[in-house]
Amino acid sequence: MxxxxxxxxxxxxxxxxxxxxxxxxxxxxxxxxxxxxxxxxxxxxxxxxxxxxxxxxVSSGTQSNLCALLTHCGRGEEYIVGARSHIFGHEGGGASVLGGIQPHPLPHREDVD
Structure with missing residues (x-):
């Protein structure tokens, strides 16, 4: 293994x-x-x-990302995020659900994942 x-x-x-x-x-x-x-x-x-x-x-990266967003943003605000980023596509919308924070996705450059 x-x-x-x-x-x-x-x-x-x-x-x-x-x-x-x-x-x-x-x-x-x-x-x-x-x-x-x-x-x-x-x-x-x-x-x-x-x-x-x-x-x-904190016990996970998802939890740490949520803590960071809740620290920097208030309800009704938005955060800028890459459209293909993990926090936008794979974290279940926790910032919106738990913090009332709206993501504003931007496209990534073609040479960046």
Whole structure:
């Protein structure tokens, strides 16, 4: 079995036995109450690496894209997006449904996917 990391989608990379074992051994807590030490350590480390005061762990790229759109846009606004982009074609319209934000798709250049 080929075990490589492919970040093109949230579900492409399958965890190896070692990854599953590490998850089973991880210290856990309730992230809603801010007491999950693994998530807190990850967020603190990423914030430090990127030079931000804080970071937020989300479980998928779709969720992170939605967080970004909701941070930058208000209800009734629109966002400019590539007509062939993943966020426009494969994320189920979450920005419109959950945020009231309308996509404004633009064509991609012919030499760009």
């Amino acid at each position: 080929d075990h490589h990391m492919d970040l093109c989608s949230d579900t492409v990379t399958r965890p190896t036995d070692a990854m599953r074992a590490a998850m089973a051994r991880a210290a856990v807590g309730d992230d809603v109450f801010g007491d999950d030490p693994t998530v807190n350590t990850l967020q603190d480390r990423v914030a430090e690496l990127l030079g931000f005061p804080a970071a937020l762990f």
